[in-house]
Amino acid sequence: MSHTPTKHQGAALWSDVIRRVIVELRGLFSDIRSRLDEAAIDDMEHLLDAAQRLECMLGVSQDSDAAHDMMNVLAAMRGYAEMLLEDLGPAHQPIADALKRLLSAIETAHTEETGIEPGADQRTIATDPGFILAVDDLQENRELVARYLSRSGHFVVTAANGEEALSTLGESDVDVVLLDLVMPGMDGREVLRRIKEHPEYRATPVIVISGRQDMDGIIECIEAGADDYLFKPFNPVLLQARIKAGIERKRWHDREEQYRQQLERNEKFIRATFGRYLSDEIVTDILERPEGLELGGDLREVTIMMSDIRGFTTLSERLAPAQVVTMLNRYLGKMTDIILAHQGTIDEFIGDAILAVFGAPQKRDDDADRAVKCALAMQAAMEEINAENVADGLPAVATGIALNTGKVIAGNIGSERRSKYGFVGHPMNVTSRIEDLSAGGEILLSDSTFRKLSHRYPVCDTRELKVKGIDELVTVHRIEAATDG
Template structure:
């Protein structure tokens, strides 16, 4: 029999073959039951108690007599251990029965009481058991929170040493940031529930890759993922691990897109960047709301570098390359360029990764289509973007070679490599707006240039039109 108020109550199972105990306990705990602090369950022996425990996972405290028919209290304690639950057990035995008390405590009993039961002692003992249960609940909440953002290995280490996340400190880390190319335009074309479905497939797969490389997900920012390597647990090889993780994320995109297509969702492309440097890591926020996070210029630079990446690419900073051993290390490069970034007085070197060798080895997939020359150039209007803003008026241009992933175009203005641009085409089906990044530029010397473009967002109408042109 049971009396069960709201779910936040501490549920206590009383096990005793004395029928007079039931009304006595009900009377003693009546006010606590009514207020929702306590829920009561009763059993007349160990067998009935075990049935309750197997059927009701909310029972957190057991008060049991030792001498009972069918199954005694000591046997019940052994069965509790086999259930694998943190149930707090209080045994009731005769005064001076030290042998049974020792046996019960060795079997994991939380405390003991002697007969006849003093109700005040029972209240005190159960209050202590309640505190222990609350500590267990809080530990479970912390564990669930930590394991949502950290790999199992890191979570176990943090739970074993809570000080790893409890204070703020400066730390050398590597920061990885990834982002879905053209996600804003994609989200505008899909129903909200389909956007969520798409993100869950993508982020679920990326989380698995991060866990495999023992990174710590700092946060999801819409479709972007921010990952830390080297905190909360220190890593000597954080730069290599972070870069290898980014490469593995790009590799995993093939399987992600297979899953998306099977659900009738569009395929995705991703950009990724890694930067290494000193940051402040620790608990950030207020008493009401806080999170373990990372702040510092190294994080900001990672975000800046990530915006320079083209779909399918992994870019790393020179500090990351050097931290991984430079030319003699496991990171092998496809190319290096110097770029000017806001907030930096001098141009900085960024490297495009070809592969990672060694234990965490892998190569960046290359699936860009070959450009097909066009007999009839395809005209467009081009606008240069700075973030989400258009920085100047449209310029005329024409595509002279095309694929489904990019183009070579003549443009009526000078333009820098790694610039984001918006292209507007007048197709037979109507106007279509694409977004692209400039890979490289050949200056013709007359104010015009020829640029290699990598598309980052292509609407379905343009995809269909390009397919007809290429066929």
């Protein structure tokens, strides 16, 4: 009556085959050693050495560590046997036949010990060359993986422990990590955890290769971020397929990262370039909300600021063009910094005149107060500007500033080919008229702005003005300085 062999009986079957084949290989090797090249001799000696270690392990009770060690030995034997088969020519057919029987027995051993069919597919998986890091505490495993993958066109570096692996990752752009779990010191699980927690190489695919068939361990590694898990002795074709998938994932990530960095560089360039012409808030609004480029606007209550240099036209007629530009750039540069520091939106420069708005595109509760503080800071800065002008042989200048609060249309104005973020409405005209009446060194603000202030400021010379183009009288106040609070 037939029956299914137990695991112990199965191990006896494949181990007997391996023993017989190894005895045969020793005899054949002794006969043809002098006709083999140095590399083949070295591989055969490694194969026989691994077979001797396997012999010591057979028959010994197998805990998880011992089973892992046996899978390592079987993997080494398989690797050296496959290398020899590739290198030996037709003149060595008897030894090639023996190596094929050995590989068949190793596959049987793998199936008996793990319950997993390794397969005998020997196809070559076409893939782009990659930078592979093989981490294993056993030198023969590292050498075999490096030789095998190098033959497939990959560049392979190895590490004998976790510390070496992390150091290599920090110094090189690795495409795929092949990671053994059981290593002295820092084990594979700790290496995996550190790789996946590191911001610079967490995207590097990690394929765990282990002799342990522990389902809980496999799940733990996958949950920790491992991209795949292979058992020793691994199927070379399966390893090729896993590496190909890992390289493709890494290349996609690298392209996405390059694209993201390019977008960041482009955004910085846009902010730096257009920030010279638009306020930071407008540039941000355009970048983060593409519909912000659409023509149109909405009704906003804003505080408008207009300022210019008194008598600038006459001054510019007496100065050389280079002197005019120097004086104007110095003035506008200082004023721009002050306005932006107070979160104002610079609408435009018209010669020496500045038009700025507080309350659009972003409205704040203290728009009127910030406008007044900004105007005071601008007048205070004139002392430094004039000191620099005099040092350069340029005349001292004085500015008049007007502030007015009202409702305007704020938005993108113009055409599809040429537009700007601007403001339209009656309060703009009122502000312009008040600014025309301001003297050098003065800050005039309309009553509508004065009533919006939450802080107290010393007000001088309140008066009603009849301004051109406006029927009603306009009440204005002159402010000199802010008080505490």
